[in-house]
Amino acid sequence: MAPLQPAQLQPIIGMLQQGQVAQAEQMLRQLTAMHPGHPDVLHLLAMAAKQKGDAENAERYFKESLKAEPSQPAVHANYANLLSGLNGREQDAVASYRKAVELEPNFATGWYNLALMLSEVGSLADALDAAKRHEKLTQGNATNAELFYLIHDRAGDKAAALNALEVGLKREPQNLRLWTLKANHHRGEADFDLAAEAYDRARAGGLRDADTYQNLAEAYYELKQLDKAIAVLNEAVSAIPGSGELHYIRAKFLWEAQTGEDHLAALKAAIPQQPNNIGLWGAYFDLLSHQGRYEDIMKGLSEAYRFNIRAPRMSLAEAVTLSSLGQMEEATAVFERLLAHDPRHASPKLAFAEHLMKAGDAERAEGLCAEVLVDDPGNQKAWTFRGTAWQLLGDERADWLFDFDRMVNPIDVQAPDGYASRDAFFIEVRKELEALHRMQSHPLDQSLRGGTQTNGFLFRLKNPVLKALQMQIRLAVESVVATFPDEPDHPFWGRRSRGIDFSGAWSVWLRSQGYHTNHFHSQGWLSSALYIALPEEVRSGTGTDGHIQFGVPTAEMGLNLPPRRIVKPEVGKLVLFPSYMWHGTIPFSSDEPRMTVAFDVVPTS
Template structure:
């Protein structure tokens, strides 16, 4: 039964395995491992109610098992329940498990206790300064609470004791770049070179930062040292630099050399820009088909939008924007929104799944070369992320793409009133690249936000919003995983 469950998780065939494994768990009665696997299968299917029942049974039978305690706590958190006590139990059982500590911090944040979430991570990091995942989590939490200067303090402290540790330098520079603090990143790169000598990641981040702040000649020099790289992330920034500086054909040439690579995925959004700028017909093949985008009204399938808005507002507990996200002038919820067990969220998820199925059925014919059309279509939609965004004042989404998704979305729950002086305020734009790329490309499509309206589009497609003049814009968004 355990081998069956493991294989089902690997092949995403949990729906076939869960009745068999759960029946075996009931027959065995007192086998905690079978109840744990039943919980894991239900959790993979986004059925947190059944998963909680199974994990609770497993924890009753094996109260000191670390993986079962962690699974129960994680499922409670994802379900939208208070999980601090469950994570504290798991932490007592496995005090050195970093994943449990990260979960405990997330649970405290979900309960509105960001200061304690930060303090708990900080205490552990002081004892274990090489814990990179902890540094990242603490930095993101500090950023969300408005500490845009001291958010990397833990890494700076760790480096004062281990100045030759490349992993610590890499994390520090990466976080500064994610925060858009490029001058500070360049200063840190100079410090790293003094402490440990040069390294490829220092050259690459230096080139990136120089390009982003407009020091193009210096960026050219750094990128020239990376001309033979096989790291697609470095290539992405080379292409960004060339596009930003008006060298579209050299950017397209680099993209052409990478088209056959299995690592090409991060380059699709930039291929769309290069092809469009060059009037290459492949842009039409990539993003021109109308049925790649759906605009549907699902308000009749949703619970009361007012009630849904009330629930979502209660989840917007952060004081500031998340690090390295597109929200400007608003907040984004943490955690997996569509995993929650609130009746309204369950109804919301049901409506979204049905609309996503219908969108997939309307897609153009399968094409093995196309990042959206290559996927199989006989699987139920699965989500790689789901969240809510609340914009106020002049809030907006900066133009961006979703590298972790196959399909992306915007579902409007509440929109501000329109004004004659700015009738397009808050509209969704498709096809306009990041402002930082300085490309004169208008939107290929603009979509008016309306309560209950759902827009689904390829995750490789650039999208953003026009600022709202005033009022509140409340949305739900999700990424659909590419089926395997």
């Protein structure tokens, strides 16, 4: 039998590069029959399996290839690439990268990946040594500057990380990737003036991607230059008119800024130019949905269907809209088709469950939630809806999931050292937060009504008062979490760990008649409301105006379940509760604002 020729592998390599995995595997099986145990064939079988997400067989083929021929730097490197993406296999990846560069000392990409992997496992000195080897091989190009930046950034040495970028930019002042990294670095450090300058340099150099536009607009927003932010977003949708994401961001921004301009005008103008662009239609329907404009969604869907657009996203929009309009049988029919098309997709399944509860079929809704939780046991939305279905069915498991007495925890946040009193501290916090509320209306896609919300992660800002607030909040949260029971099989109690981290933080300013619609948080573990300032009517009132309530589903579901617990706000009081628990604010009347800080917490190991 003739030996295997490299030319025989080239078509297969091309197929894998083009994502034609099935065709590549068919040819590889034929080669396996003719050349059993050939290391190159086994290597490509491993790459095909990896591309399919079949890590088990990919690893098996990598090992067989290396057993047949141990001296293959590329195979060791590709095996390391696989291992680097598997939980708990980081050290194995390091070992494979080391073997690759040991076999081929001039393997620049191997040194690069080894340096990154070493920094990930915390071996900073070794990572820097590997990066220096890469620098020598590449004569210190921009990729190497980025490598040094990533290593120092992972090590928490922000000054060294920034210096690496500066060195790279001196060598290649027109490198847009390095300008973007520099901008991202400054943005992460809340140095928005420097971030704006770097993003603008990248944009001036020709970078016209969605992230650059969005981040530049955000930097201008944080610098209180709203006109510049709007100008950037206008340029963005003009430069990339097919980006549904950019149109969505621009429309939201204009809505909150209340410029007087139709926030949907640019999007409505873009759709006829690209009528088959599902992203544009999806952004349009999402924005209309946030305003409750369901009749307009149905008109839009009718127009979209004229272009034979039948994507699942469009069908889901139709099903949800029909349900919102009270056309229950029609909505059910569309949901059934979606479920038959993709029986394991969580999003339409949970939307169907919500619809079924509105339609009076809590039993089937509960079953759909249970199916989602089999594949994704931590799905917060599934737990919320399942618990609601249990309530409707009179199932005692609802009280196990929603234990309003034990799970809703009010606690006083103490003032840090240096303040005469808690009142003095929270007066100072209020002053700092007031300057951050720059918009005129609520975000379209959030729960608050009649007020404004700050932008981004609140505690990223270089503000000593807010940093002190974060520390005091952390102390309060940790003291509450320490009291949690040991119930490892519970979806809330069972997530407790040795540490916590903030996954989001923001401030809300509510005006008279302002409130939060009843909602839950799909991404957190513990959610919160910390009261910074309260109207006299709420502080001294005998009713429940301005109070936070728990256990009431969103009004759109029409379930009429009463609140299970109501907590009166007090300045400096923090209320903690499971993120999956329904909660909302009762409206109030006053000339004074109701100001809060809210955040989500997730457990860490």
